[in-house]
Amino acid sequence: MSAVAPLLVAGHWRAARESVETFRAVDPTTGRAIGPEFPRNGAADLEEAIAAAAEAAPILAAAEPERIAAFLEAYAAALEADADALVELAHAETALPAPTRLRGNELPRTCNQLRQAARAAREYAWTQPVIDTAGGLRSHFAPLGKPVLVFGPNNFPFAFNAVAGGDFAAAIAARNPVVAKAHPSHPATSRRLAEHAQRAAVEAGLPPATVQLLYDFHPTLGLAAAGDTRLGAIAFTGSRAGGLALKQAADRAGVPFYGELSSLNPVFLLPGALAERGEALAEEFATSCLLGSGQFCTNPGLVVVPAGDAGDAFVAATQARFAAAAPAVLLSRAVLSSLERAVDVLRKAGATLLCGGAAGTDGICYAPTLFTVAADDFLRAPHALQTEAFGPSSLLVRVADSAQRQAVAQALEGQLTGAIYRAADGSDDAHWRSLAAVLRPRVGRLIADKMPTGVLVSPAQQHGGPYPAATHPGVTAVGLPASIHRFAALQAFDNVPDALLPTDLRDRNPGGLLRRIDGRWTTDDVGVSP
């Protein structure tokens, strides 16, 4: 069975102890299996990985931040040096465009995230030291001292990969080991990433179990893992159903679960904007919705369009673009089935199909799909009509007036983003204010005059939002150093002498960290008068 690819467990690339079955990647453009067999591992491998990570956790927690930074930077450099091979593998397994998306955008973003995480680790940018000299009390954010289990999604083979993406970088920056559960739709890509990660970690002098890789395991094994109290946290990006099942298991065990689950990313077109530039908006929306075959967490899946001529023209222009576009290649058969199910739910819930709604014949693909529904009908079945159709599909909700627009906004579940287009001359701004007041608590990122698809890696980012888009409204999965806080514990030191304190809480502050000392933010040593 030497043809079956190895797992990375406890510092070793080795065969699965009890391979439940094997699987192969699929080229979505042909629907044919490609590359080697990969193991779907059993309980023994998972147990060994969690045990090894739990053992590595205190060692990693005590490691010099400089070592963490060196690891992450060497890893980023290795990915750049190996870009050709990585992009080729990822393209074969996902059909995402190699030059524009994978090479031009996603791999650089991934390396950038790793380097930002390195800098955050080196500069203690996430520890937020607070010192109360009179009270003898000092606190900061610190490693969990336990491993983080990361479940990667299907749609970003690099930037959200469990062994290279944002969750990985954030967990490592906080000096926690990562047990990566890669997505089975791109196993060869994940394996090659993990080879680089493992090499860089060991060369930086970190414990061998700092990074481990499993390709896939049965959902029941996932639930058992999620409830394992040896874990410090779980990060999950993927479907709502899968995420919520894992969340329930983690919640019961008291393991913090950070899921980024699903979102429709509603877009509201205000009347002035539509009158001013309806045709341009149709172009902007169609481009955004069909980019990457619509397989983004931030894809615009619901557009609120005023009734009347300008709205009708927008719908017609959009429909023409969708109808003219070729069937979109999807990431996997699982994505296709899930899309077919969602389209069925939307139809049955009363949405009218304008175009698309069917799979293509060439490889794994689906026709660009547009639904429409009147606001009254939407408000009669708001839950079913908020079913996420992950892929090149969107629902246009037609509103007769601003009261209906507000009512649709009120009916929205928690979302990653919400966008409002307004007239450039400010004539929509009163509508903006009343609509934004309703939308703001329902979305993580509120957007003006722009589609939601792009997610900037920025310290000001919020890629998260109210439940059920994400599992906690106060954290983000993208944007450093904020994303690190999911994997950190707040720790106070009471009456502890200077020599026994961690570096960033000592009196002397040679690194010039920004600290809050007795209510004042300062880079001074303790004891320096303002």
Next chain:
Amino acid sequence: MSAVAPLLVAGHWRAARESVETFRAVDPTTGRAIGPEFPRNGAADLEEAIAAAAEAAPILAAAEPERIAAFLEAYAAALEADADALVELAHAETALPAPTRLRGNELPRTCNQLRQAARAAREYAWTQPVIDTAGGLRSHFAPLGKPVLVFGPNNFPFAFNAVAGGDFAAAIAARNPVVAKAHPSHPATSRRLAEHAQRAAVEAGLPPATVQLLYDFHPTLGLAAAGDTRLGAIAFTGSRAGGLALKQAADRAGVPFYGELSSLNPVFLLPGALAERGEALAEEFATSCLLGSGQFCTNPGLVVVPAGDAGDAFVAATQARFAAAAPAVLLSRAVLSSLERAVDVLRKAGATLLCGGAAGTDGICYAPTLFTVAADDFLRAPHALQTEAFGPSSLLVRVADSAQRQAVAQALEGQLTGAIYRAADGSDDAHWRSLAAVLRPRVGRLIADKMPTGVLVSPAQQHGGPYPAATHPGVTAVGLPASIHRFAALQAFDNVPDALLPTDLRDRNPGGLLRRIDGRWTTDDVGVSP
């Protein structure tokens, strides 16, 4: 039935719509009922309170922070002006010492917390504005836009009261309405606090449903409330069993649940410290453990004592003090029953009773209780022997050597605090380092040479810790502004023009807030060169 006290719902003090039954407070010193009847409310009252709070939430979220600050400051001033009556009520209902504890300590602390929350609200100390000018992205922490349900505990009638304590102050500072579920052991105190709160809120121009008060409801109603998706968050301080049941209901509904549940607050005596000052440590420990009849979340419930003569002397000195102390008056019959059950569990799990272990006869009280167990036996039943005996009770674990001490530390569940006593001459410091490495990830606050009982209200505080002491390792229930983050949402604004941004994210920064602009912390306006 006009003798039954009213609820505060939707801005009105009114009779319960469907009082399931009524109850009265009990004077713990006599065991006799005192004061008026209070309603245990039904579903209709709870529904009306949550609906009113949900309606008030967006109004409060949009309120000027100055109004919030004015409310909290006026409330604190009203409590000070009414201190005599409040302390009398609280003393009658809890038997906590009036001059030293309630008047001298807890009420000032409560007013101090309210004023710190006012300052945090006024100064935007919790919003953490981050601005990325090149990316057009700005983010900050913002109100949840939904109500917070606060469950208050029995042991702090003021400082943790659901309608006056730390959770209340933090939720209001973040501009969220509070539905307060007071503890039924001090209903008259809670009612009087709520009268002041309601008056101050309305006078500050805030919505009438900013503060609402329910005294008690059936546990099944609590579970239904915890799973109500109209809530933005739940804060709970109390027993582990009750808290975990509510947590499960909240988790299933995706409502963030912040519980501070239970803790043994282990204290480790290192050999040098014991040799140096064993008698003084016995005095310090006994005083701490019996303070407030041991009814603190941070009571030292487990002490790890070396075997040998110095350890034996410590045990004897402690036992003498416990045996000589009068039975301690408890807060309620519920505390007594729970203590009796815990003592029974500890006995059956193999702990040897040194003294106490029985209720007193005068009112509701219990004899100071000391258990001992050998480390080997502790390690054979670590779960049962970590049963919290809330009250004047502690367990001494005798360790033969440092390996056993490390093993006991390894076996500890998540705790609010952990303390290590070391020799003043530094001779224990090697032991400190190895023990602290094990203890650190298991506790929220690591303490040197001090008992854990006192909880300083400080920005550097961590009153929380790993599960199951608290429900999330990254947050604190005490210490502003950090405690506010439990009740805040991270919100980004993407491409939103200046005039439509919230105050703290605009280009101009007239209040001189500290903001992170393009990676630099500054109080400047946007656009000012460094």
